[in-house]
Amino acid sequence: MTARPPETATGPIGRHGGAERAEPAPPQGRNPLERREARLAWGLLLPTVTAVALVVILPLLAIFWISVKPVGLADLRPPEPVVSEDLRGRPEAVGDEATLRYRLRNSSPDQPVANVVLTDLLPEGLEIGALDPRCTLEELALRCELGDFAGGHRETLEIPVTIGQAFADAGMELPDSPPGLTGRSANVLTSGNFTFENFARIFDGGEFWGVLWVTLVYTVFGTIGALVFGLFAALLLDRSFRGQGVLRGLFLFPYVAPVIAVAFTWIILFDPFSGSANALLIQMGVTNEAINFFGQRPLALIMVILFEVWRYFPLSFLFILARMQSIDTDMYEAADMDGASPFQQFWYLSMPQLLGILSVLFLLRFIWTFNKFDDIFLLTGGNAGTRTLTVNVYEQAFAVSNIGAGAAVAVVIFGCLLAFSYFFFRFLSQEEGL
């Protein structure tokens, strides 16, 4: 969009024509004004670009990083040493013997923790007996260097004590100061430990191709359905009559309502035991026994596609209606004069005009449907043959607790997305001049 001055106009011929009529030289390069404008533009964009980079670009890079790491849900909490402290021996009076006990363990069953150090401030009025050789005591400060804890390591540290007057006065209770414990552990996320196992895992087993197939079926039919219904609804409302505004508002309800509310309503409506839809179908004699709409193999997929169509036809309807209302009515009058029938008018006049918006909508909706997660997750949880790629990310990461595999699926989704957007931009550039 940078305004290039037409250089041909000041070419050799122009200069030849009138040397004395000094042609004003077109500005070359960027003048200060342009530079200032660009600086301002970047200044205005900077907050947005930073925020988006932080929350979109960085996580995307992180996804690529995690997808080649052997990391599970449990690894998010790095292994750490844990300690609990108590006083054993039930001392009752001054001079009683008791044992101060520290129970230590490694929180991770398989990861080691290095350089474990225990520090504690002992209460006053305790006479300390023999100390563990790893421990030192300076006045009341206890410090034990316990070395490395292997995965699942447990040990108990016992210090014999004799109760003194000050402790008995304080009520024979250990003070509420938890002992400090530090240790160094390797974090899988930042270590140099890489693996391709995540990808190998999701690609073999045959499950992946099933998931991909379901995703494609869901996306294609969901998109086309929403477009067709949207077109139909737009044709209905492309005329002015009383109540048109009300109907238009009504038709948008499914899109505006929170997805969680409508998804649960569908589940209850189609419940196999006490759902109204089943009761109605049985009463009308369509079926003899209750149908498990969201629990049977092909039916569940059909239902989630219907839900998608139901929820998103309003969006297509809105765009198509807006386009329809911008079509010149003169054209239809002329066609009427020429004797074109209503269907001919629709097919030969409206459709070509709507083709642009329809294809843009198709591409947009295709990508969004491909990315859809909430709907299927809420309706079936990805069961009964409705697991799409996005649901698979969640399944792998949180249900199977394998964050790495979830990230690998996310990388696959991102790859598909890049491919789609390539088509999208190629198409959109012609369509919209973007």
Add this chain to the structure above:
Amino acid sequence: MSMIRHGYVAGPLIGLFWALVVATSVAVAFSFATGGAYRPGGLFAALLGAGLGALAVTSPRLAGPAGLCLGAALSITPLSPVVTGAEVSGWAALLAGGAAGAATGWPVAAMMAGCPAGALTRHEFEHAVIRFLTGFGYVFFTAIVLIPFYVMVMTSLKNQSELIRNPLDFSVDLSKGWDLFRSYSELFGQFGFGGYLWTSFLVSVLTVIITLLFAVPGAYAVARLRFTGRAAISRSILLIYMVPMIVLALPIYIAFSMAGLRNSIFGIVLIYPVTTIPVALYMLQGYFRGLPAEIEEAGLMDGLSRLKVIWTITLPLSMPAMASVSLYVFMIAWNEFLLAFMLLDDPSKFTLTRGIASLNSSEIPRQHLMAGSVIATVPIMALFLGLERFMTRGLTAGSVKG
């Protein structure tokens, strides 16, 4: 095929199909309203419709009254267009039959208006078909949109045993008075939905404000200012708009876990605007492009700085767009489920959608779940119906140019 383009064929055919549509709708409507057993009387409804269709072509004025009378009269014979179960009273059956007949007769007469009994021109025939399809479309779309919301509201007013006894019975017992709203009072009392409502509202409003603060300058820069990289930025906005949330949710979850931002409203307010900024930017820049640049240039000539121009000229001019973007962003934030679900575990900090998700367990009766859904749906619907014009215009004008 040319046979069909005769009034005496097309009329009965359209009548037949329309009668089936009407009989089904009446049966469903009566079932849902009263819980009684109604079902469309397939063959008899079709026959009645065909008869009325023929009448509509020959004497259109008679079709409506004839439909009403015939439908009502047939409902006490076994030939009723709407078959009723044994426990349904005669009056209700009469009403259903009459309604079905009337809703067939008059519309069919209107559909066949201007069609002679003999050969039809292509125009006359297609107009009749289109009128039939339009009627069907209104009934169909209204039904599929309204039924789920009707079920949602009515279920929330019932109790578990009533629901299991007859899942079709949505009639409310008004004698129960305020007790009808027990689910709601329990949700607000014991489940803390008042707090969730407030949290959702707060989060959504903050999201709108932050989004606009970021998106307005950004959109203006992309729409108006010339700089290298403008095309790339313009495209990446769309691209980022398309990145699926679940892909980002995973690293965000990890980062928030490590930074201790999970379970905090602050974390949610931090992350929501970023998901809405690309949308807002895209919509706003479309609108800014449509504003005449001359007004701004005049302002510049008069010695205003760019920022002054944006503040005193562009922003006041784009109030409608700002309203629609705000509404849209509010809707996204209010309805957001995935991030709230993953990032919030502490019931004291739930948003509404997260609160509803927590109601989805076998121990909690499902009228509570529906009552929660109604609580989440009503505010956004009210807001949307009140400002529907903005919403429609903003969505379409900003995003995709025709």
